[in-house]
Amino acid sequence: MRKNFCSLFKKDCQIMLAGKFFFVALGSLILYTLFINFGYIHYMNAELYNVYLYDPQGTQQEVSDLIHPVASLEELDAALSADTNGVGIDASSGTPAVVLYHGSEKTDNHSADYGLSLLHQGNVHTTQIVGTNTPELKQRKEMCSELLFIEIIAVGFLGIASVLFKEKQMGVIRVHGILPFKKSLFITSKLTVFLVSDLIFAALMALFNIGFHEAAGILPDILVQTGILSLVMALTGFGCTMLLNDFRQFSLAYVVIVIFASAPIFLSANTSVKMAWIDWHPFYHVYMGLKNACFGMPVTNPVYYICSACGIVILFLIVRAAFHREMGKEG
C-alpha cells in the first residue's frame, strides 16, 4: 500500500510541476507579501478624516497635532469643498460648531465626534487595551488570515481542478479502475499533495507577513486551521471535477462557490454587517478559526473539530462515489 501511495504521490507531484501550479502559488505568495508589507499597513495608517479648525480668537488651547488650522471661514469652506470627507470646526463664536458635507446620519455623527475629540490632547476617556498586538501587527495578522483564506478557497480549489481535468481528459482515471490498488489512495494522494502545498504556503505567508518571532508561537494553530480548510476545499474541488463535464462548467461553479463562500464571511467577520444565518455557514467558522489562530486564540471547542472531521469524511465518501462513477464512464 505504501509503495502504491508513493507511486501515486510522485506522479501527482510531476503533474503539478508540469502544470506550473507551484509558480501560481509562488506568485500569489510574493504578491500578497508585497501588498501587506508595502501597501496595506501604510494605507491603514492614514488618518480617518482631516479636521480643519477656524479659531480666530484662540479659544481652543489643547488641540491635537492632527488638526489643520485655517485662517478664515472662506479658507474653511475651500478646504471642505476640496476634501468632502473632511470635518470643519468653526470656533469663531467661542463654542466649537461642526461643519461638514452631509453623508449619512451615522457617518456624520462619527465624523463630528472624531473632529471634536481632536480639540483635546491626550485621552479624555480611559481605554482598556486588549491583547498585546501593536496596531501594525494587528493589521498584518488580519490581512494575512484573509489572504490565506482567499488563497486556499480560490487558488487551491482551482489547482486541484486543473490537475484532475487534465487526467480526466487524458482518460487515465479509467485506467486506474483496473490497477491493483485501493482506489481511495488515488484521492488520498491528491489531497496530500494539495495539503502539503497549502501548509507550506500558510507557513511562509505567516513567517513573511507576521514576522518570524511572532509567527513561531502561533504557527501550529494556523497550520491546523489551514489543514481543515485545505482538505475541505480540495475535496470540494475534486468532487466538482468528477461531476462536471469541463473546465467551463467548473469555472461557473467556482465563481458561485467563491462568491458564496467568501463574500458573506468577510462582510460578517470584518464589518458591522451581521447576517442572522451566518452561524450556519460552515466556512464562517473555519475562517474565524483561522483568524483567531493568527491572533493566538485557537479554537478549543471540540464540537468544531468533530464537525470539521465529520464534514471531511462525508465529502470524502461523496468524492469516492463520484470517482468510481467517473472510472466506469464511456471513453
Next chain:
Amino acid sequence: MIEVKDLIFSYGKDKQALHGLNFTVGDGEIFGFLGPNGSGKSTTQKILTGILKGHSGYVSLFGQNISTAHTQDFFQKIGVLFEFPYLYENLSAIDNLKYFSSFYPANQCRDIGEILEKLEFKTDFLKKPVSSYSKGMRQRVSMARALISSPKLLFLDEPTSGLDPSGAVLFRKIIEEERKKGTTVFLTTHNMLDADLLCDRVAFITKGNIVALDTPKRLKEQNSNQRVRIAYLYQGKREEKTVEIPELERGIPFRHDEIISIHSEEPTLEDMFIQYTGRRLS
C-alpha cells in the same frame, strides 16, 4: 476462465443494457465479443473487469464469483487495453510504463525495453512525451501497458484501431503469442478480420442479447448458401457460373475447356455480423 449466467444490468430504472447473457470462455481461448455500438459490449467488459457494479446473475472469473473476485489479487491477473490509448501525455512511454507497472509485484512485470521493442516502438521516441506520438505509437504504448504485468486474462477493446496494416499484423501476432503462453483473451471489436483471424469463438451481441455464439468457421458454414462460383474458359471465352455444391458431387455440371477458379459463396464474418445484428459496420 470466465463463466457468465443470466447476466442482467440496467443503467437506472428504465435503461436495461443487458438482458440475461450466457457464455463461457475457456482457459487459453481467444473469445470475440462482437456487436454494434450500444449493444452492451462495453458494459459486459466493465462488469467483468470490476469497473461496473450492480449487476444480477452469476459471473465468475478465475473460478471465483465476481462479487468477491475484484480484489487486488484479481487486478494483478488481468490486463486491459481500452478502446482509446489512455496515457499521461506529459510523460514519456517509459515513464508511463514505469508508473503503471509500479502497482504490480516486481517479479510479475516484464522488461519495459523488451516489450516496447517487441511492439516495434520507435526507440528515438522512448523519452519524448506521449503528446508528440502518433495514434499508432500511443496504441503500442497502451498495448505494452496491458501486457506489462504478464496477465492471465487479457481484455482487448479494438486492439488494432489506429494501426497501419503492418501494425495490425504485428498486434495479431502478439495476441497469438500471448494465447500460446496460456493467456485467455476477451476481444471486443468491430474489426471482423481481427475476429476471423484470431478468435476461437465469437459471440454476436445486439441490444443486450447474445444472438449467436460459435466458432467463426461454423457460423459461416451454418449460414452458407451451399454454392460455389466457377470461372472457366469454353471455346476461348471466359465465363462464370454459380453451382449448388451437391451438383459438384457428379463433377462439373457444364461444358468447359479450362477451370480458372472456384470460389465458395460462403458468407464472411461481416455478413454474419449484419445478419445477426441488423446493423452495418461503420
